Amino acid sequence: MNKSLLVILAGWLLPWAVLAQSELFTPQISSTDGQIARQLRQQGLGGQHSAYALVSSLTTEVGARPGGSSNDALAVKWALKKFRQLGFDKVWSEPVSFPYWRRGAESARLLTPSEQHLAITALGGSVGTPPEGISGEVLHFATLQDLEKANPAVVRGKIAFISNRMQRARDGSGYGSAVQARGAGPATAARLGALALVIRSIGTDNDRLPHTGAIRQPEDGQLVPSAALSNPDADQLVRLFERGIKPRMELKLDVGFDGEATSQNVFAEITGSKSEDFILLGAHLDSWDMGTGALDDGAGVAIVMAAGELLLKQPQRPSRSIRIGLFANEEQGLYGGRDYLAKQQAMTPSGLMQHVFAAESDLGAGRIYRIDARVNSLGWAMVQNIHRHLAPLGIELGENDKPGGSDIFPLIQAGVANIALRQDASEYFDIHHTDNDTLDKIDPESLNQNVSAYAVLTWLAANHEVGFGTGELEPLSRDE
Amino acid sequence: MNKSLLVILAGWLLPWAVLAQSELFTPQISSTDGQIARQLRQQGLGGQHSAYALVSSLTTEVGARPGGSSNDALAVKWALKKFRQLGFDKVWSEPVSFPYWRRGAESARLLTPSEQHLAITALGGSVGTPPEGISGEVLHFATLQDLEKANPAVVRGKIAFISNRMQRARDGSGYGSAVQARGAGPATAARLGALALVIRSIGTDNDRLPHTGAIRQPEDGQLVPSAALSNPDADQLVRLFERGIKPRMELKLDVGFDGEATSQNVFAEITGSKSEDFILLGAHLDSWDMGTGALDDGAGVAIVMAAGELLLKQPQRPSRSIRIGLFANEEQGLYGGRDYLAKQQAMTPSGLMQHVFAAESDLGAGRIYRIDARVNSLGWAMVQNIHRHLAPLGIELGENDKPGGSDIFPLIQAGVANIALRQDASEYFDIHHTDNDTLDKIDPESLNQNVSAYAVLTWLAANHEVGFGTGELEPLSRDE
Numbered sequence: 040m041n042k043s044l045l046v047i048l049a050g051w052l053l054p055w056a057v058l059a060q061s062e063l064f065t066p067q068i069s070s071t072d073g074q075i076a077r078q079l080r081q082q083g084l085g086g087q088h089s090a091y092a093l094v095s096s097l098t099t100e101v102g103a104r105p106g107g108s109s110n111d112a113l114a115v116k117w118a119l120k121k122f123r124q125l126g127f128d129k130v131w132s133e134p135v136s137f138p139y140w141r142r143g144a145e146s147a148r149l150l151t152p153s154e155q156h157l158a159i160t161a162l163g164g165s166v167g168t169p170p171e172g173i174s175g176e177v178l179h180f181a182t183l184q185d186l187e188k189a190n191p192a193v194v195r196g197k198i199a200f201i202s203n204r205m206q207r208a209r210d211g212s213g214y215g216s217a218v219q220a221r222g223a224g225p226a227t228a229a230r231l232g233a234l235a236l237v238i239r240s241i242g243t244d245n246d247r248l249p250h251t252g253a254i255r256q257p258e259d260g261q262l263v264p265s266a267a268l269s270n271p272d273a274d275q276l277v278r279l280f281e282r283g284i285k286p287r288m289e290l291k292l293d294v295g296f297d298g299e300a301t302s303q304n305v306f307a308e309i310t311g312s313k314s315e316d317f318i319l320l321g322a323h324l325d326s327w328d329m330g331t332g333a334l335d336d337g338a339g340v341a342i343v344m345a346a347g348e349l350l351l352k353q354p355q356r357p358s359r360s361i362r363i364g365l366f367a368n369e370e371q372g373l374y375g376g377r378d379y380l381a382k383q384q385a386m387t388p389s390g391l392m393q394h395v396f397a398a399e400s401d402l403g404a405g406r407i408y409r410i411d412a413r414v415n416s417l418g419w420a421m422v423q424n425i426h427r428h429l430a431p432l433g434i435e436l437g438e439n440d441k442p443g444g445s446d447i448f449p450l451i452q453a454g455v456a457n458i459a460l461r462q463d464a465s466e467y468f469d470i471h472h473t474d475n476d477t478l479d480k481i482d483p484e485s486l487n488q489n490v491s492a493y494a495v496l497t498w499l500a501a502n503h504e505v506g507f508g509t510g511e512l513e514p515l516s517r518d519e
Numbered sequence: 520m521n522k523s524l525l526v527i528l529a530g531w532l533l534p535w536a537v538l539a540q541s542e543l544f545t546p547q548i549s550s551t552d553g554q555i556a557r558q559l560r561q562q563g564l565g566g567q568h569s570a571y572a573l574v575s576s577l578t579t580e581v582g583a584r585p586g587g588s589s590n591d592a593l594a595v596k597w598a599l600k601k602f603r604q605l606g607f608d609k610v611w612s613e614p615v616s617f618p619y620w621r622r623g624a625e626s627a628r629l630l631t632p633s634e635q636h637l638a639i640t641a642l643g644g645s646v647g648t649p650p651e652g653i654s655g656e657v658l659h660f661a662t663l664q665d666l667e668k669a670n671p672a673v674v675r676g677k678i679a680f681i682s683n684r685m686q687r688a689r690d691g692s693g694y695g696s697a698v699q700a701r702g703a704g705p706a707t708a709a710r711l712g713a714l715a716l717v718i719r720s721i722g723t724d725n726d727r728l729p730h731t732g733a734i735r736q737p738e739d740g741q742l743v744p745s746a747a748l749s750n751p752d753a754d755q756l757v758r759l760f761e762r763g764i765k766p767r768m769e770l771k772l773d774v775g776f777d778g779e780a781t782s783q784n785v786f787a788e789i790t791g792s793k794s795e796d797f798i799l800l801g802a803h804l805d806s807w808d809m810g811t812g813a814l815d816d817g818a819g820v821a822i823v824m825a826a827g828e829l830l831l832k833q834p835q836r837p838s839r840s841i842r843i844g845l846f847a848n849e850e851q852g853l854y855g856g857r858d859y860l861a862k863q864q865a866m867t868p869s870g871l872m873q874h875v876f877a878a879e880s881d882l883g884a885g886r887i888y889r890i891d892a893r894v895n896s897l898g899w900a901m902v903q904n905i906h907r908h909l910a911p912l913g914i915e916l917g918e919n920d921k922p923g924g925s926d927i928f929p930l931i932q933a934g935v936a937n938i939a940l941r942q943d944a945s946e947y948f949d950i951h952h953t954d955n956d957t958l959d960k961i962d963p964e965s966l967n968q969n970v971s972a973y974a975v976l977t978w979l980a981a982n983h984e985v986g987f988g989t990g991e992l993e994p995l996s997r998d999e
Binding site (some may be wrong): 094099100101102103109110113147152153154155156158215245246247248270271273274279282284328329330331473474475477478479480 | 579580581589590632635638725728729755759808809953958959983
C-alpha cells in the first residue's frame, strides 16, 4: 500500500474510530432500566432482601463447612432449599470430587528458652507429624526467597521459619506476594531437607489466631509438616532471634489426606425472557474448618443470592438469564470452579459461549469501591454506562483488563468476559482463614451496599443486548 | 453538753477546720522537689528507663507464668536478677504457697444442630470432666440471677449457659457486675445439679479467644466443670436459642488441682535517707497460662520497676524508703498479697504501720487519666498538691475514699492508706486473661506516661513528712 492511499484511508477511518468511542455508538440504557436500577439500589441499601438472614442462617445453623465434611453436605442442602424458597426458576447441583483433607488435633510449643504454648494451625494440604510430634531447632528466614537460597546442609533436620509479614491494603494487594511463603514454602522446605516449615500467618491482624490456607502440592509429592503461627507468635520468635536465643520447638499435627470426597456445585437460574445466554454470579459454598466462614465466603453467597432475589421481585424477567453459582471446595484448590469449566467446555457447542460475563463475590463483606472488568471495547463502554448507576453507591470506575474472582478464574482464563466489583479488603485479611471468621465481623450496611451493586449491574447487563466479549478475549495464562 | 457550750465550741473549732483545709495547713512541695518532679516526668515520657525492655524481656524470655509453674519460677529468678541489675538497695523474696491448679487439653463442640468447634477455656479452679468428656443439652440463662432462680428439676443433667455480656468502660466498671457469673456461677450450677457451666467470656472483644479467670471456691467444695466461651461463640449459642433450636454440646476439660506449689513474692527497696517507713508500689509477677501476661501484669511489673529505676538515678535518696512488691499468684486468689499482709501483721510492732501508703499497677498499660485515694484529710491535701505535678500528664484529680489495687487490696482492707493512679481500661478487657495478652498490645508511649506518673507521685510523697493515714483509716469490709 502506497503512502497517499494510507493517508486517504486514515482520513476516512479516523472519524469512525472517534465515533465508535462516542455516545452515538455507546450502548444506551433505557430510562425504564435506569428507573429500575434506582429502585434496586434503594431496595438493596434498605435491606429489602435476605442477605443478612442468609449468611446468619448458613453460619449459625451449618457453621464451618470444609470441602467434603458432613457440614459441607449440610450446606449443599441448605443452598438448594434456600434457592427454592427464594423462587428461582431453576435450581440444581452438579457433583464435584476431590481428595479429602482432614484436620485433627494440632499444637506447638517452644521448648527453649522456656516452655511456651504457640498459637499454630496446619496449612491446608499439609502432611502430619508422627503422633509424638517432632521437635528441633528453629531456623529463621525473613522471606521465602531467603529459604530458597539456603544451604541444605544448614537447613537439614531443622524447623524452617519464614517471618515476612503481609501488608494491609484496601485492594488486598499485600496478599499476593506474602502468600508465596504458604504456597511454595512447604515444597521448598522439603527439598532442603527441613524437618518442618512454620510460617508467619498470611494476615494483617495482631490476634493469637493463626491463618490457615492451602499449600501448592508439588509434582514430586515431597512435603514436610507445615503450619502457620499467629502474628504475635511469629513476633515472639523474631524477638528471640534478635536476642541471640535459638528457640527449639515441638510440633504435633494430626492432619492429612484421607481418600476422596464428593461435594456439589449448587446453581440457581433466573430464566431470561429473550435469551438463554446468562450472566454468571459466583461465590463459594465451602469454607475452611476454622471460623464459621462468614466473610469467606458466607457473605459472597448471601450477596449473590440476595441480588438474584431482588431481580426475581421485578414484575418481569430480564432479557438474558442469570445464573447464580455456589461453588464447591474453593479453599483447597478451586475444585468447584475447575469442574464447572470442564463441564462447560465439554458441552456441544461449548457452554462457555452462553456466558455473557462472570462476576464473583469472594473478598468478604466490605463496601464495593470500584468496578473493573476484562471485556471487549463495546463491553467496556457498557460498563462505563452501568457505572453511572453504581456511582451513587460510592463506586468508582476502574480499568478494563483487570479481571477478578476466585471460582470463576478458570473461566476467565479460558476467555469468559469478567466484571469485577472490588470490595474494600482493608480488614478482610485480619480475619481471613481464622477462627475469627464469624458473623459478628459482617457489617450489615456494607453487605447491603454489595447486594445493591450486584443487583444493579446484573439487571442492566441482563436487560441489554451488548456482548462483553466471551469468545473474543485472549485466554489468560496468568496464575493466581 | 448544753447547747450554748456547743455553739461556743463550734465557733472556736470552725475557723480551725477551715484553716486545716486551707493553703496554710496544706503540705507544701518544695521548689527543688517540684523541679525534680518535672525532670522525672520528662525522663518517664522520654523513655529514659527500662520499662518497655523489661516487659519485652519478661514476656519473651519467660512468657506465660501461671502460679506454681516452671515459668513462674523462672519469672522469680528474672525479677531478682533485674532488680539487682537496676541497682536497688535491697532485693529479696518471700515464699508463698497455694494449691496448684493445672490446665491440660480442653475442647468443646456443638453436636446439634451441626458439629461445630467452640472456642472455650476452663475457668481457673474448675474441676475437670471425665476423659471422654460430657455432653448434654444446653440451657440458656441471660444472667447469673436467672440461673439462681431456676428450678433444679429443669437444670439437672443439663449444661447451664449464662450469656450476659460485659460492657466497655474507661474505668473498667463493667467488669464488677459481669464477673459474678464467673465467680459464683460454678457453685450455683452445682447446687442446681447441672452437668456443667459455660459462661460468655467476661470480656469486651469479638475475638474467638475465650477469657479465663478464677472462680470462687465454695465452702462445701461442690463445683461442676466450668468454662468460658468466646464472645462470638456465645453469640452463636444465643442465635440458636433465638431460632428455637436446642443446642447439644460436648465438653472435655482436663484440668484440676494437683497438690501444693510454692512461689515467691519478690521485693526491692530504695532505702530512704531519713526513714524506714516506705511507700509500697505493687504489681503481680504471675500471669494466667494464656497469652504471655503482657498487659496482665507484665506492664504493671515494668511500670513500678522503671519508676523505681528513675528514682534510683536521682543524686540522692528520698527521705522515705520505697518498696517495690511483685506479688505471687494474684490470678488464682491474691495469694501473694494475702501472704504479705499476714507477714506484715505478724511483725512486732506491725509492719503495716511502716506503710506510708500502697499503690498498684494492675490494669494494663493504658494511660493514667485520674488520681484517686483512700487517705486521711491531710493526705488528701497532699494528693491535691501532688496532682498539680501530674496534671501535665493529662491526669485529673479524682476522689478520696476511692481505693484501688489487686494485690494490695488486703492491705487496704486492713487500713493501709492507698493512692490509685487510674488507667484507661477501655481496651483492657478485650485482651484480659486471653491468649491475646501479648507484647504487641502494649503502646510504649502509654507505658512511659505510666512510669512518669508513678515516679512523680512516689518521689513527691517519699520526700515529704506528711502522713497519709495508715492506722487511722477504718478497715474496709468490702469484697472485691
